[in-house]
Amino acid sequence: MLEIRNLHVRFYNRDREAVSGLSLTIGDGEILGLVGESGSGKTVTAMSIAGLLPRKQCDYSGDILLDGQDLLHADRSLLRKLHGREIGVVFQEPMSAMDPLMKVGEQVGEVLRIHTGLSRAERREKALRAMEAVELRDVEKVYDSYPHELSGGMLQRAMIAAAIVIEPSLLLLDEPTTALDVTIQAQILELLKKLNGELGISMLFISHNLNVVRKLCARVAVMQRGVLVETGITDEVFRRPQHPYTRHLIEAIPTREKRNET
Numbered sequence: 001m002l003e004i005r006n007l008h009v010r011f012y013n014r015d016r017e018a019v020s021g022l023s024l025t026i027g028d029g030e031i032l033g034l035v036g037e038s039g040s041g042k043t044v045t046a047m048s049i050a051g052l053l054p055r056k057q058c059d060y061s062g063d064i065l066l067d068g069q070d071l072l073h074a075d076r077s078l079l080r081k082l083h084g085r086e087i088g089v090v091f092q093e094p095m096s097a098m099d100p101l102m103k104v105g106e107q108v109g110e111v112l113r114i115h116t117g118l119s120r121a122e123r124r125e126k127a128l129r130a131m132e133a134v135e136l137r138d139v140e141k142v143y144d145s146y147p148h149e150l151s152g153g154m155l156q157r158a159m160i161a162a163a164i165v166i167e168p169s170l171l172l173l174d175e176p177t178t179a180l181d182v183t184i185q186a187q188i189l190e191l192l193k194k195l196n197g198e199l200g201i202s203m204l205f206i207s208h209n210l211n212v213v214r215k216l217c218a219r220v221a222v223m224q225r226g227v228l229v230e231t232g233i234t235d236e237v238f239r240r241p242q243h244p245y246t247r248h249l250i251e252a253i254p255t256r257e258k259r260n261e262t
Helices: 042-050 076-085 104-108 110-115 120-133 139-143 152-164 182-199 210-216 234-239 244-251 256-261
Strands: 002-011 019-026 031-035 058-066 087-090 170-174 202-207 219-224 227-233
Touching (some): 002 042, 019 202, 019 227, 076 110, 104 110, 104 139, 120 152, 152 182, 182 202, 202 210, 219 244, 227 244
Parallel strands (some): 031 202
Antiparallel strands (some): 002 019, 002 058, 219 227
16 A cells, blocks of 8 residues: 655755655555654654655655555656545644634535535535544534634544545544543544544554554554664554663653652
């Protein structure tokens, strides 16, 4: 489905590579977790897949293939066609990702305007159905609301609706639950599981939170300073981490006992 081969990315204003020789695969219908601390190269990897890499500001090499279609070296016109239609992206901060002057429903359906010949009424209907799929309540009201009128959890659901409305084959989720409280975070994780099961969308879930990854992802990849240091079935990596950095991340996870000691 998605195959990354020996990806290298180095920004001109940095001494070291942001991503150094990364090779990864995501199978059809798989949710892969990509974890690591800030600066580990997680977001740059997602940007490379999504075609959002600022090419004039960096050197890059390797291959990124989506169902055999090259993404890393594709021209911008092809990437615009693939982005949205085949690849959906959900960011950490929905408020900053959404246009504050545009109604939420219109933003959910924007990818349909770009990539389909549907009428305005048809786009509205599909956007409403996507908003129902992510379990937003009173979707007619939400459709006509502006971003500032919704809570953070509702906005994140709307962003997911915008990413899945055209039913892409791959969803990139960059820290999508970090800004949410624990209860809403759990709801979003359950929603992603449901969408994965019902629609079969493959997902790359990027997070620094290993607990979140363990709840959602069958397989996990660990990055440190641009290098993939470990990958495997999530439960096995948690039980028997092979790399010192992975062990460090797991040991840093807050537990009830650790909280009682403070």
